Amino acid sequence: MRTFNFLTICGLILITLTGLMNHLEAQSIRTDDQDIQPLDLKEGSRITFVGNSLFEQAQPYGIQEFMLLSAWPDKRLTFRNLGWSGDTAEGSARSYISTPPQPYDLLIQQILATAPDVVVIAYGGMEAYEGLNGLKKFEDNLIRLIDTIHSMEAQPVLVTPIPQIPIEKINVNVKERNDNLALYTQKIKEIAHKKDLLVADLFNNFQQIGQTAYTENGIHLNESGYYQAGKMLLSSLGHKDxxxxxxxxxxxxxxxxxxxxxxxxxxxxxxxxxxxxxxxxxxxxxxxxxxxxxxxxxxxxxxxxxxxxxxxxxxxxxxxxxxxxxxxxxxxxxxxxxxxxxxxxxxxxxxxxxxxxxxxxxxxxxxxxxxxxxxxxxxxxxxxxxxxxxxxxxxxxxxxxxxxxxxxxx
Structure with missing residues (x-):
């Protein structure tokens, strides 16, 4: 179990209480205090998914792609999935044996190669292991990634991490883990508000329905879980199932x-x-x-x-x-x-x-x-x-x- 100093613990308590109050006030998968227009896609739009295992492990299901196609059947959408288990907003998991490129540079090269019109970004799950101490670094890295994607003339869409579900025989402090995930979810939503971006709040929505039936092991989504996540993403983009x-x-x-x-x-x-x-x-x-x-x-x-x-x-x-x-x-x-x-x-x-x-x-x-x-x-x-x-x-x-x-x- 991680050890925290007194200031860290106080910070976690304060931010967790703030997140709980926001959760009780308005449980929405879109940023609660802004009016963002629904995603406007042109014909032939390319949607690129980038993030950690949330997207990599979605590949064998094809659910999120199908649901977007069904929502915009006349747009001839195409998709590329760049999910990489263990990855962060600085591309830390994308390291080749040789350098250059550096991991972040490789991440950007891979996004550019997909020629995206929309980039759906799902980071924060790995960074949350650092707790409050890693929050500023995550914020800086995510903003840098968003700005780089904007420079490609592509539209970023943010996705929060999912909560961890308690299951038997796992030696993990699930409450501490979810407190940290709530911290990073709130930061993602704050960045979305500042940048006028659409955001799918999977964390709070899965907290509402939080059944183990939606995960394989309390951590990774199964087929039913990805169906639920797809509905949440669609709603955040201005469409319903x-x-x-x-x-x-x-x-x-x-x-x-x-x-x-x-x-x-x-x-x-x-x-x-x-x-x-x-x-x-x-x-x-x-x-x-x-x-x-x-x-x-x-x-x-x-x-x-x-x-x-x-x-x-x-x-x-x-x-x-x-x-x-x-x-x-x-x-x-x-x-x-x-x-x-x-x-x-x-x-x-x-x-x-x-x-x-x-x-x-x-x-x-x-x-x-x-x-x-x-x-x-x-x-x-x-x-x-x-x-x-x-x-x-x-x-x-x-x-x-x-x-x-x-x-x-x-």
Whole structure:
């Protein structure tokens, strides 16, 4: 356990109490005391994620990328993930065996190479181990990084660390750890306020829902955790998780739909119905257990069992009573397309990781490149595959309308 002098302990107590008061006053994932316009993305924007293990361990899920694509389906967004476990805002984990470049210079080179329009920055988790003594250094390093990204004419977005969840058999003072994380979270939000930046406060939001079900080991997020973090990030950018609800009354022949849904070609009676759904957003892939799904309510049907078909694909069967209460739609053509896109996003993350962090980087781009420099071209080959996958994603995002039919089967 770390030892603290008297002034350090007093400082921690004061700042922790201040953070608690702010938390109770307004629990928001955006900076509470400012009015920032939602993120405005142009078509073809490149979003780069940079930070520590929070982003590196997100790569095998592809969730944050998918949720951003679903929020802006007409922008043809592309993504690069530069997460590096153990990293800090000065790039301390990105050290090659040889220098130059220095770690921070390498971090900037890697960001520049992605040609970003938006850089989502998630630091503070590692620096928080230094407690109050390391706070000023972290502030200086983060501001330097923000200013450098601004000089690239890219827009920084800040993300706070996540809290540590107490679990059994870990010899860690979790309260002390979270006190320090709260300290650094508050500093990140203060910097966001001064710089007029969007900020996603994962720390306080995960404190609210703080269940171990969202982490693998109390420290790193699992699939459900990254889904929750994705919703928090979307909200901080001015968007909410898209809601999909359709309410049909077969007695009055009325259809009400939520959000951006548009319904055409309705044909409704008390023994069945059909209509066409135009939706610019894709659902979150069905194997994410925490997904909100899509709810279809059909009131006024005669007693019996009815099956729903979407583009002639059997989706779900339920009684008239169940349809009147609302049935969750968790599969179908749109979900199939969403899974395909997410799989391609995961492939892109893997390919880019291999390109910018090859296992034999010392030989390809480091001090021994004179031995294997002729093979460095293979790193660029990955970009060809990435470009092809991005083109395929763009085609999948061009959604065709889906034809819904409800037929009585019993």
């Amino acid at each position: 898209p809601v999909w609800n359709i309410d049909v009354n077969s007695k009055t022949n009325e259809i009400n739909a939520s959000g951006d849904l548009k319904i055409t070609d309705p044909g409704i009676n008390r023994k069945g119905l059909e209509f066409t759904v135009h939706d610019k957003h894709l659902p979150h892939p069905g194997h994410i257990k925490t997904q909100s799904g899509r709810t279809l309510v059909i009131q006024g049907l005669h007693k019996g069992v009815y099956t729903l078909l979407v583009d002639q694909q059997n989706i779900v069967s339920a009684t008239a009573k169940a349809w009147a209460n609302g049935v969750q739609i968790t599969q179908g053509p749109a979900f199939d397309k969403a899974r395909q896109i997410r799989e391609k996003l995961i492939q892109i993350n893997d390919l880019y990781f291999q390109a910018y962090r090859p296992l034999n980087r010392t030989y390809l781009v480091g001090m021994r490149l004179h031995e294997q420099e002729q093979n460095a071209y293979e790193l660029e080959v990955n970009n060809l595959f990435i470009n092809r996958l991005e083109d395929q994603i763009a085609l999948l995002l061009n959604q065709d309308p889906n034809h819904y039919q409800l037929k009585r089967i019993k």
